[in-house]
Amino acid sequence: MNSKPRLYDEFASWWPVLSAPEDYAEEAEIIRRVLTESTLNKIETVLELGSGGGNNASHLKAHFKMTLVDISPGMLKVSQKLNPECEHIQGDMRTVRLNRLFDAVLIHDAISYMTNLADLKQAIETAYVHCKPGGAALFAPDHTKENFRPSTSHGGHDVEGRSLRYLEWAHDPNPNDDNCIIDFAYLLRNQNNQVWAEYDRHITGLFYKEDWLRIIANTGFFPKTIPFEHSEIEPGSCDFFIGKKP
Ligand SMILES: C[S@@+](CC[C@H](N)C(=O)[O-])C[C@H]1O[C@@H](n2cnc3c(N)ncnc32)[C@H](O)[C@@H]1O
Numbered sequence: 001m002n003s004k005p006r007l008y009d010e011f012a013s014w015w016p017v018l019s020a021p022e023d024y025a026e027e028a029e030i031i032r033r034v035l036t037e038s039t040l041n042k043i044e045t046v047l048e049l050g051s052g053g054g055n056n057a058s059h060l061k062a063h064f065k066m067t068l069v070d071i072s073p074g075m076l077k078v079s080q081k082l083n084p085e086c087e088h089i090q091g092d093m094r095t096v097r098l099n100r101l102f103d104a105v106l107i108h109d110a111i112s113y114m115t116n117l118a119d120l121k122q123a124i125e126t127a128y129v130h131c132k133p134g135g136a137a138l139f140a141p142d143h144t145k146e147n148f149r150p151s152t153s154h155g156g157h158d159v160e161g162r163s164l165r166y167l168e169w170a171h172d173p174n175p176n177d178d179n180c181i182i183d184f185a186y187l188l189r190n191q192n193n194q195v196w197a198e199y200d201r202h203i204t205g206l207f208y209k210e211d212w213l214r215i216i217a218n219t220g221f222f223p224k225t226i227p228f229e230h231s232e233i234e235p236g237s238c239d240f241f242i243g244k245k246p
Contacts, residue, residue: 006200007184008052012074014188015053017164020157021082026230028059031138034226035104038136038242047102047130049093049123050110054079054086061086064104069096094122102130105137112142112204115179120205121215124243128219131245137221139241140228145208147237148172148180161191172206180206209239216243 007015035043043064051057051068052075060066066086070076076088089098093107094114105127114120127137150172156165165187172180182202189195209225216223221243228238 005202006198007202008072008075010074011186011188011198011200012053012072012078014162014164014186015075015078016082017157017159017162017188018155018166018186019053019055020159021055021058023155024055025059026232028056030228030230031056031106031108031140032060032063034240034242035106035136035138038138038224038244039104039134041103041132041134043103043135045102046104046106047098047127048106048108049091049096049126050107050113051075051079051088052108052110054083056106056108057083057086060106067098067102069093069098070110093126094119096126098130100130101132101135103132103135105131105135106140107137108140109142111139113202115203115205117178117207117211117215120207120211121219124215124219124221127243128221128245131243133245135245137243137245139212139216139243141207141212141241142204142238143170143180143206144212144239145206147239148206149237156187163189178206179203212241216241219243221245 046064047067049069051070057066068086069089069091071092080088114123131137151170153168167185169183184200186198213223224242226240228240
């Protein structure tokens with residue numbers, strides 16, 4: 001990881017309080033449909049790189065046998081609790097090699113942590129080497145250069161006596177580089193009703209669509225863009241990138 005968000009390290013155990021599996025239900029169903037429509041093969045096995053707390057996987061595992069890879073031991077622990085039936089492996093999406101092939105590969109929002117084109121290329125190569133011929137890979141960055149807009153949002157949950165509320169602020173102080181910044185303020189409340197505030201900066205990648213499509217094609221995939229149509233997302237503000245392996 002180039003930047004090390006505190007959320008995936010010292011605050012990993014708070015992930016389920018920040019983000020609940022049900023928040024991912026609609027998106028997971030869209031991912032299931034897009035992956036299924038992107039290959040003629042029947043999808044039985046899916047590799048998810050950067051699987052985090054396993055919220056997507058908690059829905060996708062009803063349809064596919066999921067293998068979940070993340071760089072953070074704390075996030076893997078959270079996902080193992082939620083998805084004990086899934087295989088979990090610690091690894092970096094840029095370099096991990098499992099020496100097996102999957103019907104499909106998914107890199108959801110975790111692909112946003114590729115903060116330069118060289119890292120993005122490595123992650124897409126990892127997807128390629130783990131994808132069966134005829135299979136498909138789906139990449140779901142939060143933003144591209146074209147659709148990024150500064151934004152603020154908030155959320156949080158109450159889980160087993162702990163509560164968290166966050167303010168998320170996405171901004172792009174230097175439009176000439178390949179990054180945007182997501183600053184988070186967290187208010188955390190423990191079982192003893194103590195509340196405290198923490199700050200966390202996430203530096204994420206911001207690339208042109210043509211860079212995405214060129215890298216996906218140069219890796220060996222047939223590239224495609226699909227608009228991400230979700231009830232909570234403004235139409236036209238987000239895209240999925242698909243790589244179909246010949
Ligand atoms: C927003 S979370 C993913 C949440 C996930 N979509 C879910 O359904 O729960 C982003 C994850 O990317 C992981 N990550 C960041 N850089 C990574 C890398 N180079 N290789 C693997 N995982 C990485 C972080 O550890 C974190 O768990």
